[in-house]
Amino acid sequence: MPAIVIAAAVASAFFLGYRFYSSYLARKVYVLDASFVTPAHTMEDGVDYVPTNKHVLFGHHFTSIAGAAPIVGPAIGVFWGWGPALAWVVLGTIFAAGVHDFGALVVSVRHRAQNIGSLASTVINRRARTLFLVLIFFLLTLVNAVFAVVIGNLFVANPAAVLPILLEIPLAIFIGQYIYRTKSSALLPSIVGVLALYATIPLGQQFPIELTGIADALGVDQVRNIWVVLLFVYTFFAARIPVWVLLQPRDYINSHQLFIALGVIFAGIAVGMSTLVAPAVNDVPDGSPSFFPFLFITIACGAISGFHSLVSSGTTSKQLDKETDARYVGYMGAVGEGSLAVGAILACTAGVAASRADWDALYVDFPTASGGAVGNFVNGVAAFANNIGIPFDFAVIFAAIVVISFAATTMDTGVRLQRYVIQEIGVITGIKPLARNLTLATTIAVVVPLAMALLPGGGEAGYTFGVLWQLFGTTNQLTAGLALAVIAVWVTKSGRNPIAVLVPLVFLLMMTTWALILNLRNFVAQEQWVLAPLDLIIFVIALWLIVEAALALRTAFAARRDGTAGVSTEGADQDPAAVRDANPDSGQRRT
Amino acid sequence: MSLEHHVLLVRPWDQQMSGSGCCGRLGGIGNELGNEEDFAPQRRDMESMGVVYRALRAALSTDVKMSVVDPRNTVWLVPWLLRKGWARGLRGRALLREVGRGTSTTAVVVDGRTVAWGQLPSSAEVVDLVLAELYGPHCRTG
Numbered sequence: 001m002p003a004i005v006i007a008a009a010v011a012s013a014f015f016l017g018y019r020f021y022s023s024y025l026a027r028k029v030y031v032l033d034a035s036f037v038t039p040a041h042t043m044e045d046g047v048d049y050v051p052t053n054k055h056v057l058f059g060h061h062f063t064s065i066a067g068a069a070p071i072v073g074p075a076i077g078v079f080w081g082w083g084p085a086l087a088w089v090v091l092g093t094i095f096a097a098g099v100h101d102f103g104a105l106v107v108s109v110r111h112r113a114q115n116i117g118s119l120a121s122t123v124i125n126r127r128a129r130t131l132f133l134v135l136i137f138f139l140l141t142l143v144n145a146v147f148a149v150v151i152g153n154l155f156v157a158n159p160a161a162v163l164p165i166l167l168e169i170p171l172a173i174f175i176g177q178y179i180y181r182t183k184s185s186a187l188l189p190s191i192v193g194v195l196a197l198y199a200t201i202p203l204g205q206q207f208p209i210e211l212t213g214i215a216d217a218l219g220v221d222q223v224r225n226i227w228v229v230l231l232f233v234y235t236f237f238a239a240r241i242p243v244w245v246l247l248q249p250r251d252y253i254n255s256h257q258l259f260i261a262l263g264v265i266f267a268g269i270a271v272g273m274s275t276l277v278a279p280a281v282n283d284v285p286d287g288s289p290s291f292f293p294f295l296f297i298t299i300a301c302g303a304i305s306g307f308h309s310l311v312s313s314g315t316t317s318k319q320l321d322k323e324t325d326a327r328y329v330g331y332m333g334a335v336g337e338g339s340l341a342v343g344a345i346l347a348c349t350a351g352v353a354a355s356r357a358d359w360d361a362l363y364v365d366f367p368t369a370s371g372g373a374v375g376n377f378v379n380g381v382a383a384f385a386n387n388i389g390i391p392f393d394f395a396v397i398f399a400a401i402v403v404i405s406f407a408a409t410t411m412d413t414g415v416r417l418q419r420y421v422i423q424e425i426g427v428i429t430g431i432k433p434l435a436r437n438l439t440l441a442t443t444i445a446v447v448v449p450l451a452m453a454l455l456p457g458g459g460e461a462g463y464t465f466g467v468l469w470q471l472f473g474t475t476n477q478l479t480a481g482l483a484l485a486v487i488a489v490w491v492t493k494s495g496r497n498p499i500a501v502l503v504p505l506v507f508l509l510m511m512t513t514w515a516l517i518l519n520l521r522n523f524v525a526q527e528q529w530v531l532a533p534l535d536l537i538i539f540v541i542a543l544w545l546i547v548e549a550a551l552a553l554r555t556a557f558a559a560r561r562d563g564t565a566g567v568s569t570e571g572a573d574q575d576p577a578a579v580r581d582a583n584p585d586s587g588q589r590r591t
Numbered sequence: 592m593s594l595e596h597h598v599l600l601v602r603p604w605d606q607q608m609s610g611s612g613c614c615g616r617l618g619g620i621g622n623e624l625g626n627e628e629d630f631a632p633q634r635r636d637m638e639s640m641g642v643v644y645r646a647l648r649a650a651l652s653t654d655v656k657m658s659v660v661d662p663r664n665t666v667w668l669v670p671w672l673l674r675k676g677w678a679r680g681l682r683g684r685a686l687l688r689e690v691g692r693g694t695s696t697t698a699v700v701v702d703g704r705t706v707a708w709g710q711l712p713s714s715a716e717v718v719d720l721v722l723a724e725l726y727g728p729h730c731r732t733g
Contacts (some may be wrong), residue, residue, distance in 0.1 A: 046600075046644025047637050048621055050659045059667030060608070060660075067613035115623040136624065145616045179696055180632060183709040184664040187694035189671065243617060243629040247607060254609040255663050301613040313613055314622045315604065319659075337613070413607060413615040417624050476614060 001276050003269045003350035004529055006082075010090055010342050017094035021522045022331040025099060026324070029491055030044055030501050036323040039113040045500040049318050054325035057316060061329050061337040063255050064311045065101075068406035069476075070302030072150060074344040075373035076469060077299040079363050080291035081282035082349040086332040088295055091344065092303025093338030097502035102330035103487035103501060104309035109326065116309040116483055123486045123493075131544055133305075135479050138423050138538060142472035144235070144414040144449035149465045150455075152227035152372050154400050157375045157569055159208035161400040164200040166209075168253070168405065171196055171244065176249025190252035194260070197253065201397045225454055231411065232450045236240055237388045241417040247412055250306070254405055260403045261381065264395075265343040268384025269350070278349035278359045285586070288366045289470075293518070296511035297473035302341025304504065307478025308333070347380025348373070370466025374403060418445035467531060470515065474538055477512045478545055481505060485549035492556035493520035505549065511544045596725055598647060599671075601662050601698040601708075602640040605630035608663045636697055639711070643699065646714040647721060655725065664692050669694065676704020701725060714724045 026032045045048040052060075077085040104116060111119055120128035153161055175193045179186050215223040238246060268274070274513040284290075296303075312330055317456055320326060354357035363369040385395035420443045426434025433440055452468060482504040491498040516539040523532035605619030605627070611630070627634065647657060660668050672693040676686045679702070692698060692705035699707040699717055701724040707717055717729035 044648075045641060045642035046648070046659070050644070052660075053656075053658050056658055056660050056664065056667050059664040060604075063609050063612075063664060064606075064616070065612040066609065067615075069613040115621070139605060140615060183696050185691035185694050185708075186696055187665065188691050243607075244729075247617070248633070251608050251663055255665055258609060259666060305613045307612065307614050307616065310616060310623050314618060315606060318621075409609075410615050416617060416629075417615055418622070420626055472614075479680050577663050591647050 001345045003274045003276060005089045006086065006276065006346060007266065007269055007342065010339075013090050014093065014338065017098060018331055018335060022098060022102065022327050025102060025331070025500060027328045029099075029496055029497060029498070030103060030326070031362075031494070032106065032324045034322055034324045034325060036109075037325055038109050038320045039317065040319050041471055043112070043318075051321040052319040053321065053535055054328050055320050056326065057321075058329050058332055060319075061311060061316045061333045063258065064315070065305070065308050065333055065337055066258050066340060067301065068403055068410055069300065069305065070148065070149070070341040071344045071377055071403060071406075072146070072469065073299040073375055073473065074302055074341045075348045075377040076370045076466065077295055078278060078345055078348045078367035079282060079288075079366060080284060080295055081279050082276055082345060083280035084291045084295050085299060085345050086342065088124050088299055089303050089338055089341045092299070093334055093341075093396035095500075096508070097304040097308070097334035097453070098331040099500055099504055100304055100306075100484055101308045101312055101334040102326060103491075104312040104483050105317055105320070105326045105330040106323070107487055107490045109320055109323055110155055111419050113317040114219070114313065116313040116486065119313060119486050120482060123489050124548055128482065128486075130550050130554075131541065131548060132479075132482055133421065134541060135475055135482065135545075137418070137425075137473035138534075138541070139472065139479060140414045140418045140421065141449050141452070142468060143419070144232075144411055144418065144527055145452035146446075146452045146468050146472050147411050147414070148228045148231045148449065148467065149224065149468070151231055151404050151411070152224035153371065153377065153465070154374060154404055155209075155227045156223050158378065158397060158400040159210045160201070160204040161404060162209035163204035163396045164197055164397065164401055165404050165408070167200050167203075168197050168250070168401075172246055172250040172253060175252065176244060176246065179249065179252075180244060186252055189424035191255060193253050194256045197401065201394055201401070203436060204397060205393065226454045228450065231408075232415075232446045232453075235411050236442055236446045237416040238412050239419060239445070240438065243416075247409065247416075250409055254409060257402050257405055259401070262340065262343065262389075264385050264388070264398075264589070265347060268381075268387040268432055269346060272384060272387025274299060274346075274348045274384065274387065276346075277353050277355070277356050278363070282363065285365050289518075293511040293514040294470060297470050297477055297510070298555065299341065300473040300476040300480075302337060302344070304334075304477070304480050304508070305337065306476050306481070306483055308337070309480070309483035325417075326460050331459075344377055347384065348376045349380075351380030352376045370469060378403060389394075415442070415449075418449075448546040452530070452534075467519070468571055470519065471531070471534065471538065474516055474542070477508050478538070481508045481512070481542075481545055481549070484508070485552065488549070489552045489556045492553060493561060495560055496570075498553075502553075509542065509546055509549075513539065513546070516542060597675075597702055598651065598655060598657045598721055598725075599693075599698075600640050600644055600657070600659045601638045601668070601693060601695060601700065602659065603633045603663065604661050605633040605637060613727050639661060640697060643711065643714045643717050646718050650718045650722065651725075662698075664694055665694070672700070672703060675700075708730040712719075720732065 040049050040051040117129050117132045120132050175189045211226045215226050380394035381399035386392045419441045488498045488501040520535045618625040620627045638705040672690045676689045692708045693700045695708040706720040706724050
């Protein structure tokens with residue numbers, strides 16, 4: 001089947017989802033009120049709270065939520081065939097991610113633009129906030145481990161990408177210094193930066209950097225592990241330098257790369273008329289993980305991502321001009337992320353191989369599929385790029401650079417965030433060295449995920465990576481579950497039918513706990529005594545979340561039965577003049 | 592062409608914006624994860640532009656639309672600057688120059704024309720520049 005047909009069908013499904021399902025959510029579940037005065041108006045200060053046009057806000061929101069994870073998950077997920085992967089991405093986007101991102105934004109707006117951690121405390125209880133922080137701790141640990149492996153694999157497979165990625169660091173620093181010192185245009189230097197980055201590709205091809213010799217000399221079986229160690233050494237230092245030196249300027253380069261990559265993928269599909277060679281449903285070998293439940297934790301971002309609730313509730317809600325804009329900004333943001341995941345699926349099923357036999361070799365079993373997934377995406381994008389006239393060898397390195405740039409930024413961020421979380425834990429537990437000693441906190445933030453990334457047990461194909469990725473998926477899905485629980489409780493207390501929120505919530509919790517139980521059994525059987533306790537801890541967190549959600553919902557339903565619910569009164573005391581000033585064209589506020 | 596005037600304030604938010612939003616994101620004050628000191632330079636730009644924003648809000652009538660946009664939001668900002676510049680009759684290098692100015696880390700743009708960028712003058716001067724651009728040079732606060 002031509003990939004363009006799939007792309008068109010998905011675009012139609014997303015359009016229908018937005019047109020009808022988000023409309024249903026807006027009218028019946030979240031009951032958006034055009035005359036509700038948003039925090040952007042009630043607390044307008046021109047600094048944090050600024051009423052913003054919905055198109056401006058969508059650009060900001062979408063750029064903020066996109067990353068590398070909607071690429072990696074689908075690239076592994078097509079192991080079960082393109083049918084299940086595509087179905088989960090499309091249905092997940094329409095019925096889970098859209099509900100989640102849109103809902104988190106609305107609940108935050110209805111609670112003075114509080115962020116999701118505070119909302120968990122306000123809407124559920126104080127324990128829920130602790131649960132949120134614990135989830136984030138494990139999520140960050142696993143993120144850092146999996147992305148180190150992703151980059152390590154790509155460096156081994158594409159040694160020509162190493163030099164451009166190394167040169168991206170001084171390039172970003174130079175751009176950052178130039179922009180912030182001269183306060184001049186950010187656009188031109190960042191475009192020049194992106195072009196300069198791609199111009200280094202021939203240099204990288206001329207001087208590929210391989211560490212096989214070093215690995216041999218050190219007696220290390222997997223060359224990837226040398227890269228993993230070097231990456232964590234890099235992040236140890238990168239996490240300690242000011243954000244504006246490297247991380248912030250790389251934002252400019254990454255924001256261009258996101259749209260360039262999306263443009264190349266969909267232009268290549270349209271021009272080349274590539275066809276899907278992968279099976280709709282793959283007959284996986286015996287002993288492989290079954291797509292129920294593992295597909296639903298392998299593809300997290302792209303179908304639903306808990307981290308989006310942090311963006312929705314942290315910044316976007318402070319800028320929402322009208323409450324009705326939440327539908328466009330929140331739901332369409334999820335659709336944008338879903339589109340990136342669809343691009344990844346098509347790259348790994350239509351771009352990466354010329355025939356079914358070639359594809360079967362790449363996805364022969366789960367260890368091979370998960371270990372080579374990102375490489376398959378890179379080669380698939382390169383094939384699409386080749387359709388529009390970009391030389392294949394150049395395009396491979398281009399695609400690798402895009403993924404590595406995103407993954408490296410995620411690692412920089414993850415290690416830095418983990419350091420803050422560890423310092424916070426030090427404060428809470430009264431362990432002063434942990435709270436005050438930056439080096440100690442950074443060392444812990446680096447060593448724990450490093451140990452996970454280096455875990456033995458997978459062989460060269462990277463079995464460990466697939467397992468680690470699934471554990472990361474569970475934490476991300478549980479974060480989404482927590483946000484959905486907050487939304488469901490709020491909807492219930494507001495006296496509306498929460499079924500649209502409860503269905504994805506229950507589905508996610510079921511798939512996650514089911515996968516955790518199956519994995520735990522496997523880890524114990526295989527005597528994996530690092531992964532088994534980790535899995536068990538995440539399982540306990542999942543149970544904790546289920547209990548908290550059930551208790552909160554029971555209370556909400558009881559309050560509704562007793563007639564004591566009604567949290568939709570937030571803003572009921574709004575000054576009518578403020579309402580008119582903020583929304584002159586919206587009429588009188590509904591009471 | 593819309594007759595509504597649009598004043599755009601360009602300045603960064605104190606947060607990370609791209610590359611890792613799905614699974615890790617740093618923010619400054621009021622964000623769930625991060626450290627306000629990480630984004631101190633951006634915060635300074637936010638605060639100083641906030642003064643300009645409030646001064647403009649006080650000086651302009653409500654029919655003038657005001658927006659704040661991050662220069663990294665290129666997917667919206669660049670097409671808007673191109674569209675508005677084109678509507679003003681700008682072409683070629685003049686248009687590109689205007690787009691370049693409008694995407695500075697701090698800039699004030701009125702209906703597609705950048706009236707201040709880089710190191711901004713005082714808020715009172717910015718208000719004068721905006722009023723002059725909107726209603727002609729005779730219309731200044733001083």
